[in-house]
Amino acid sequence: MKLQVSGANIKDDTATLTSVGICRNSTVVLNGEQVDETEVKQVASGNPEEYALVQRISKIVDTITAETEREITEFEQLAQAKELSDDEKKKLQDKGIYLSEKMMQCLISLDAVECPMGFETARQRRREGVRYSQKLLGRVDKAKAVMNTNK
Structure with a gap:
C-alpha cells in the first residue's frame, strides 16, 4: 500500500506527516489492493501483514520470468561455442554482466x-x-567461467 499526496507517492515510511507536506x-x-480474507488465511499466521510480505516477495521473484531462464540457457549455449569473433565475445560478455546484475538485483x-x-x-517464500x-x-x-576458458 502506498500513500499519495498531491499526486506524489510517499516513499519514506518513517517520515512525519508534516515533512511530506500533509497539513x-x-x-x-491510499493506493493498494483489497485483500480477500480467504487468501490471508492461506499464510501460516493468518496475519494480513504476512500476506502483504508474501505478495511483495512474489513480485520480486516474478521479475525473474521464464524469459530470463531462456536467456540464461541461451547464454550458456553461446558461452560454450569455440568459434566467436571479438565482437561476439564482447556482446556475450555484456550479456553475462547483464544477467548477473539482474540476479543480484533480485x-x-x-x-x-x-x-x-x-x-x-x-520466511519460507523468501x-x-x-x-x-x-x-x-x-x-x-x-x-562465464566456461567462456573465459574458451579464449
Missing part, C-alpha cells in the same frame, strides 16, 4: 524484505526465492 485539508490517497531486493518471527510462510535466484546466478557464473 490540514490536504487530500491523501537477491538484494529479497534481502531488503524483513520477515518477523512467526511469519513462517513469508528462502525459496533466494535459493532460486542463487541457482540462476550460479548458472550464469559457471557459463
